Amino acid sequence: MMLDLRIQAKKSLSWLNRHCPGLLTVLAIPYGLAIQTRGKLYEKGWLKSSRLPRPVISVGNLTVGGTGKTPVVIWLANWLRANGKQVGILSRGYRRKNTADCVLVTNGHECLVSAVEVGDEPFLMAQCCPGAVIAVGHDRYKLGSWVLDQLNVDCFVLDDGFQHLCLFRDCNLLLVDALDQQGLTALLPRGRLREPLSAIRRATSILVTRTNQSPNYLDVIQPLQAVIGENFSPIHVEFHSLSVVNIRTRQVKAGDWLIGKRAIIFSGIGNASSFSRTVEQMGVTIVKEFEFADHFSYSVTSLEPIRAYAQRHNSDVTLTTEKDGVKISSLLQDGENVWAIRLETRIEKGEKEFLELLQRVVA
Numbered sequence: 001m002m003l004d005l006r007i008q009a010k011k012s013l014s015w016l017n018r019h020c021p022g023l024l025t026v027l028a029i030p031y032g033l034a035i036q037t038r039g040k041l042y043e044k045g046w047l048k049s050s051r052l053p054r055p056v057i058s059v060g061n062l063t064v065g066g067t068g069k070t071p072v073v074i075w076l077a078n079w080l081r082a083n084g085k086q087v088g089i090l091s092r093g094y095r096r097k098n099t100a101d102c103v104l105v106t107n108g109h110e111c112l113v114s115a116v117e118v119g120d121e122p123f124l125m126a127q128c129c130p131g132a133v134i135a136v137g138h139d140r141y142k143l144g145s146w147v148l149d150q151l152n153v154d155c156f157v158l159d160d161g162f163q164h165l166c167l168f169r170d171c172n173l174l175l176v177d178a179l180d181q182q183g184l185t186a187l188l189p190r191g192r193l194r195e196p197l198s199a200i201r202r203a204t205s206i207l208v209t210r211t212n213q214s215p216n217y218l219d220v221i222q223p224l225q226a227v228i229g230e231n232f233s234p235i236h237v238e239f240h241s242l243s244v245v246n247i248r249t250r251q252v253k254a255g256d257w258l259i260g261k262r263a264i265i266f267s268g269i270g271n272a273s274s275f276s277r278t279v280e281q282m283g284v285t286i287v288k289e290f291e292f293a294d295h296f297s298y299s300v301t302s303l304e305p306i307r308a309y310a311q312r313h314n315s316d317v318t319l320t321t322e323k324d325g326v327k328i329s330s331l332l333q334d335g336e337n338v339w340a341i342r343l344e345t346r347i348e349k350g351e352k353e354f355l356e357l358l359q360r361v362v363a
Helices: 002-019 021-044 069-082 120-128 140-150 197-202 218-228 272-281 300-312 322-331 351-362
Strands: 056-061 087-091 103-106 133-136 155-159 171-177 205-209 235-246 252-254 262-267 285-291 317-321 338-349
Touching: 021 197, 056 069, 056 351, 069 087, 069 120, 069 155, 069 171, 069 338, 069 351, 087 120, 087 140, 103 120, 120 133, 120 155, 120 322, 133 140, 171 197, 171 218, 171 351, 197 218, 205 218, 235 272, 235 351, 262 272, 262 300, 272 285, 272 338, 285 300, 300 322, 317 322, 322 338, 338 351
Parallel strands: 056 155, 056 171, 087 133, 087 155, 171 205, 205 235, 262 285, 262 317, 317 338
Antiparallel strands: 103 133, 235 252, 235 338
């Protein structure tokens, strides 16, 4: 029921954007004023940010929709682990079923909950960040304190934390999608900006993601540079698909196994076009694409159209994202040929400066 309402709301906003853009522009004005006022109150110290007794690195974005936060958080946590740090990841656990104030996803040794209980992203992080402590909760200061009461953690990564101003962060990483120039043009509900573009000044460093998929990524950098000034030097981040994972058996194959194959693809993420572009770059012919709402809750019924299409048409494989894969593993039938694309994060420009920044923060 709630999903139907969200889909209907999205369709209504799309209709208003086409036919009554002036109305949404007017509605964006009070939203923008409220968001700016909140930011100023924290900036001036009239609203206080609580500080954890460990360094906090925040990863967030300025727009609704996917900019690649999850693969960057995974890369960051694994880099910290490789550099000898016991890392904790603090996440809200969007659309989780377990509504407790604090939920431990993994203690660094074993996963303690299901994807349904804590949300797809924290569960995927638990699978991809061996040794990391991961917890979910709305109040991330309270959550971090709760983790420290029971586990040893050297530093925290704050997932989707750019707007979570009530927690002090030692490093504020802001992600901007190189494929989403349009997302930087207007505030909610007229556009997709959570905050005015001026909020990027809060960022310690700006990471422009998917630069390898966008031939016109400079069009995204220019409006950021207009705010920051001539000294603006963003970090360039690329996501590469090097392997695929069988969702049921966990078998891993190199990405070139897909070259020349015909595939049905589906996803429920914030940026479905980036997924289809990734699949095509792997040498795959897309036969049919099924697109679901971001953070979609799959059921046996919702998978039936995909299964039926695969049986009727000549396709070699069905592909999805790892984030979707953690939610459907228990819904698949024996022998179903469904694989998830596994992404690797690479820092392609500004790596030396970026790693020096991280080392200073957690020293």
